[in-house]
Amino acid sequence: MSTDPAVPTTNPSLQSNSPIRLISNFLYRHSCLATGLLLLLPLLWLVVIYLGSLGTMLIQSFYTYNRYTGQIIEEFSLDAYKEAFTDPDLSPPNKDVIKRTVRMAAAVTIAAAILAFPLAYYMARYAGPKMKGALYLGVMLPLWSSYLVRVYAWKLILAKDGVMTWFLEKLGLMPVLEWLLDIEGIGGNSLSTSYIGVFLVFLYVWMPYMVLPINAALERVPKSLTEASSDLGARPWYTFLRVILPLSFPGVVAGSIFTFSLTLGDYIIPSVIGTSSYFLGALVFTQRGTVGNWPLAAVLTLVPVVIMMVYLSVAKRLGAFDAL
């Protein structure tokens, strides 16, 4: 024991009964209360604001919109559902919009997975620490700049006399571009006014959301597993199909949940790029904003929610979450 008064033998805070000490000790003994306090704000946010607004929307979908007075009648009915799926007067028919949106989301998701996998694989397996850092930065950098600016930039890139056309001309690929734009259904006057253009911009904008989860999944596959596979006589392709792909598939599914649901809900890209034909998000925006038909907008918003729920349950069946 030291007799020097400058060096106290015990922590002075243990001798006082300061309120901080009392609270700390109380919370230490009652760890349930401590975790409860920790979760209070996030739970408030999730339950009240997030689930609350979803619930409100669900309720609104059962209201009726009076087309002539523009008033919303707050009584239970299925009118909005009938209108959404069967009304033949609507132009364009909602069913077509849903089909178009789902097809676009699927195409974007598949293309993103195919493009993202090799990059994510390279980052996880071969890139050195510096290269890896540069690639992470490169993948995430677009997320730091304004989404709108990027979309309008793409409009210029894809315009009839834009950079893309110029570039393809230099490469002598104009016939390919013309052939693509001539394809019925996805072509158009120029890239920026075709579904191909919409697809390209979606692909660009959502790519980071595919690369990062796949990369995270691949990082978790121990290198010794690929070694074990080749040790047992498997060539690299066999190892990829039997070991790497199954173990990183949860990452692909996680990424596809992002790209698929973000494409389903986006209304800006199809309104800036493309043929000005409706996608689901734009349709909701119009019904909610311009028309004021809240019940119909609510029903149309529930469509992607239902689609995603089906999607997730299929993914679960496929065992995509087994390795989580």
Next chain:
Amino acid sequence: MTVSDPRQVAIRFTDVARHFGNVKAVDHVSLDIYDGEFFSLLGPSGSGKTTCLRMIAGFESPSSGSIQLYGEEVSKMPPYERDVNTVFQDYALFPHMSVQKNIAYGLMVKRVPRKERERRVSEILDMVQLTTLGKRKPSQLSGGQRQRVALARALVNHPRVLLLDEPLGALDLKLRQQMQIELKAIQQRVGITFIYVTHDQEEALTMSDRLAVFNHGKIEQVGTPAEVYERPATSFVASFVGVSNFVESDQAFKITGESKSFTLRPEKIRLTTPDSSTPADCYGLNGTIRDVIYLGMYTRYLVDTEAGIDLTVVVQNLESTSSDVFAARKRPVKILWQKAHNRVVEE
């Protein structure tokens, strides 16, 4: 291979080096491992033993030198074309496959027909005593069971050489000792060359037919366990394999009259009373017991000798109790050992 040695060489390292940047992980190693041997690569971590194993498996290729597998040059051959299999330190079982699928993997790759595949898998499951666990996933097994699956997955392919990378490292002492005996029995039954990497000298001594002691990327000594233990070639081997007293040349001069450093195993030294005489074939030193470490089965004494060196002496607790041995502290003693037990080593 020398002409007089009739044994077939399974693995031959000729002047093999492996550099990682400036680090010489393996520094010009030459080594012959014979067919059917249980051969251990023993050394501390970073001594190059694992790199050597990985070069045999094909996960690393040598920076220079040649590696032959049954006479065939393999140093540039990919792992999937080599007739060797590995039991990994972390077992590396495929987590998405059942035990059976894990074991059948190598046979699937080689397109062995289903009937034969199933027969061989169930046979090997019997051999490693996991008959009933074939349907489980690796995550549902204990460490010891996973270790057996890893062994079965490698052995089912009947490789010419089996490589084991510290396979028992993660198991507890009892299980490890049991597996040591079992591994040795399995090796003798299947007759495959086993190359076993370990940092545990006791394990290497228990199991090996021969072993190579690695240090700083080089081989310090190759020999049978008895040779390596009883006639360590270098002071490193003497200190790494078992426990040794190391006496440097100038102090050695005071004892032997020659300035050659030597090592001396602590169990070879006898403790007697200070007035006892020194037999002609023995060295004797007077001293004081400085410290006593009671270890249950035996006691380790640290003796300050008149020659100015500390020697460790190990005595089995044949009749003495713990209170007896602790009472020995500070007591003057004489230590005696046979001259033949001095091992002159390079420094």
